[in-house]
Amino acid sequence: MKPFLAIVRRDVRLAFRQGTDTLMTLAFFVIAVVLFPFGVGPEPNVLARIGGGVVWVAALLASMLALERLFQTDYEDGGLELLALAPMPLQIVVLAKVLAHWLATGLPLAVVAPMLGVLMNVPPDVFPVLVAALLLGTPTLSLIGAIGAGLILGARRGGVLLALLVLPLFIPVLVFGVSAVEVAAQGFSPKASLLILGGLLLAALALGPWAAAAAIRQALE
């Protein structure tokens, strides 16, 4: 457990000391959402209708931004070899790095989402559902993204490739994340959608670290 926490602590510390990952992700998220009222017009009903979807799509794209560097910097400075040689399974190393990545990017997205909900005229009583859906959905994005981040190691222009690889895999999370918000906005219980999001998270938790570890081993051969 101690080495696991050491990796989480180091990566979170790196993220906050360099500042770029969290700030860039949040700034992109805010700007992307703010563009929509300009694009579709400030009609409150239209905004309320599309608000949940816009916040989700923007969160999804924002969480892509820092993914490329999840393993890339360690790969370039030789640290990934040493992490692979740590006396613990590589899957656990991946899980620790994904957790740190989520704490630095996914969690802040969920925290600022209600503020953007106000901007998009999402009813305030839906905010808890929006935050809960993001809290369940963004870790799944980080876990799926880790597979892509492992696969692009050593590739040129990996960022674009990464988007092409993982964005299609993000669709189930997007579908159920948005449906949770919309169902709640219509006054029904969002429980079913949230449970499916939880199920997706469990599936990603069970599969993601193994697939990412295999991709990393491939890159280190």
Add this chain to the structure above:
Amino acid sequence: MSLFTGHDLICIRGERRVFAAVRFSLPAGGALLLVGANGTGKTSLLRLMAGLGRPADGAIRWNDVDIAEDPESHNARLHFVGHGDAVKPALTARENVAFWAALRGGGDLPSPAEAGFAKAGPDAGLAAFALGPLASVPGRYLSAGQRRRVNLARLAAAPAPLWLLDEPVSALDSDSVARLRNAIARHRAGGGMVALSSHGGLEIPDAVTLDLTDFAAAAA
């Protein structure tokens, strides 16, 4: 007594056979010096020893058990120093060393006496390579030689019986080379083993030399 051996190893990179029929045997306290021209597979052999790759044929064994059978136990007993120094620009020298030491804190490590160090930890590692004054300097302000010393400080910060060093003296000044020589001597006196590649500059007393150029010819 521990024994680290390689049997009839073949390494293939891309379509090319790098070496074939390589054997080595490293007893406790032993040293293996890999020499050979560029491209003869010194780095490849060290990576095979670390378990970062699998040999195309042959086996690497620790006490007659293939290292591929239990990679985690093998990881717990080795230190690998490669071409990259793995020093994070945003962390101080001490934080860098402390992280790598903490990462190895969970496995069943040999007792410090066995590895030849009275005490271990990030500060012992920094002291062994005279990094005390640089402890709080962020990695981005360190020179290439200082980064290499931070990387080498891991060796003393967390004991492990097997050191695999790939060109460890590159970028080091003569004082640091002497410190590395001392660290290797202490490590071997405590029963540790070391395998390293070098183009000279680091004399190791009674090291077994393995010239990989000979095996490249055999592979062709």
